[in-house]
Amino acid sequence: MALNLLPYPPCTLSSPPQSYSSSSATSSVPFTRYASPSNSLLFTLTATRPLPFRTNHARRHLTPLSASLSTFDSPSTSGSHGKKKLLLEVKDLTAVIAESGKEILKGVNLSVYEGEVHAVMGKNGSGKSTFAKVLVGHPDYEVTGGSVVFKGENLLEMEAEERSLAGLFMSFQSPIEIPGVSNIDFLNMAYNARRRKLNLPELGPIEFYAYIFPKLDLVNMKTDFLNRNVNEGFSGGERKRNEILQLAVLGADLSILDEIDSGLDVDALRDVAKAVNSLLTTQNSVLMITHYQRLIEFIKPAYIHIMEDGKIVKTGDISIAKILEKGGFKAIS
Numbered sequence: 001m002a003l004n005l006l007p008y009p010p011c012t013l014s015s016p017p018q019s020y021s022s023s024s025a026t027s028s029v030p031f032t033r034y035a036s037p038s039n040s041l042l043f044t045l046t047a048t049r050p051l052p053f054r055t056n057h058a059r060r061h062l063t064p065l066s067a068s069l070s071t072f073d074s075p076s077t078s079g080s081h082g083k084k085k086l087l088l089e090v091k092d093l094t095a096v097i098a099e100s101g102k103e104i105l106k107g108v109n110l111s112v113y114e115g116e117v118h119a120v121m122g123k124n125g126s127g128k129s130t131f132a133k134v135l136v137g138h139p140d141y142e143v144t145g146g147s148v149v150f151k152g153e154n155l156l157e158m159e160a161e162e163r164s165l166a167g168l169f170m171s172f173q174s175p176i177e178i179p180g181v182s183n184i185d186f187l188n189m190a191y192n193a194r195r196r197k198l199n200l201p202e203l204g205p206i207e208f209y210a211y212i213f214p215k216l217d218l219v220n221m222k223t224d225f226l227n228r229n230v231n232e233g234f235s236g237g238e239r240k241r242n243e244i245l246q247l248a249v250l251g252a253d254l255s256i257l258d259e260i261d262s263g264l265d266v267d268a269l270r271d272v273a274k275a276v277n278s279l280l281t282t283q284n285s286v287l288m289i290t291h292y293q294r295l296i297e298f299i300k301p302a303y304i305h306i307m308e309d310g311k312i313v314k315t316g317d318i319s320i321a322k323i324l325e326k327g328g329f330k331a332i333s
């Protein structure tokens with residue numbers, strides 16, 4: 001049996017770990033794909049089925065990457081990034097909804113250097129989540145032009161699973177439930193997939209428990225949550241904490257956090273923001289989507305981008321969020 005966990009975290013698992021809980025011991029996860037535009041985990045359990053999608057049917061339109069690749073090891077010319085390495089470079093990215101062909105992304109440009117936190121803000125429907133989902137290879141969208149270079153590699157040529165293993169993580173707006181799979185089994189499988197990729201020995205249940213235990217404190221989660229099925233019966237806030245727990249367990253070079261503040265009470269917001277801050281190093285980066293200044297005050301992005309009608313129309317520092325909070329989008333434009 002192969003378990004494919006796509007971006008968040010997409011990895012191919014050859015065998016399930018030993019069970020921690022009765023629910024996982026009797027796991028009868030149907031061999032179906034759990035996927036929707038808002039899934040936190042594009043999750044497939046298949047016997048022999050290949051990965052469910054290949055991302056782009058329109059690669060012939062994509063911009064050649066040679067110029068972009070050469071910038072990976074170069075310091076920024078803007079000065080403000082110093083000698084930091086370019087982690088993600090998005091150029092003129094356009095994308096449509098695969099089913100209808102409707103264009104949503106209309107030429108997105110964005111560069112993220114290591115150690116940086118960026119926020120994307122914008123009106124409802126401006127394309128923020130679509131942008132995030134296109135980056136992780138969501139099958140609902142088709143890239144029609146532009147380029148995306150991640151750690152010097154052409155991201156658009158990678159399967160969703162490869163993107164995750166390359167160090168991309170996405171926390172979705174509405175994390176899904178995975179009935180029949182306990183949280184700890186799920187995390188152990190995903191973590192071991194990453195270790196296999198790094199040629200490291202897998203962790204058994206006891207070792208993994210020791211590894212994960214301190215991370216529960218980080219997100220202020222009780223141990224009971226490990227034995228419950230993934231997100232089943234979790235409140236909105238608990239699901240968000242669980243997403244950050246996944247991030248803490250798996251690690252990532254670039255974490256894309258889509259509205260992690262939605263549905264959180266003030267204390268939960270502080271916990272989640274604290275956990276994200278504690279995971280930040282000079283080598284990894286965060287791209288967060290938010291509507292509210294309160295998250296920005298906790299996580300403090302260096303750059304705020306305003307998205308409008310599928311494009312980034314303005315970039316600035318934290319002062320943009322303050323103007324936005326006071327005067328709305330018209331104050332910015």
Ligand SMILES: Nc1ncnc2c1ncn2[C@@H]1O[C@H](COP(=O)(O)OP(=O)(O)OP(=O)(O)O)[C@@H](O)[C@H]1O
Nearest residue numbers: 037097104122123124125126127128129130131140
């Ligand atoms: N899979 C899809 N099928 C149909 N329409 C879609 C799909 N994905 C996105 N859209 C449409 O694309 C537009 C942009 O959606 P998106 O979710 O990216 O916006 P957003 O900026 O994240 O909005 P919000 O702030 O409300 O979360 C919307 O009009 C949305 O209805």
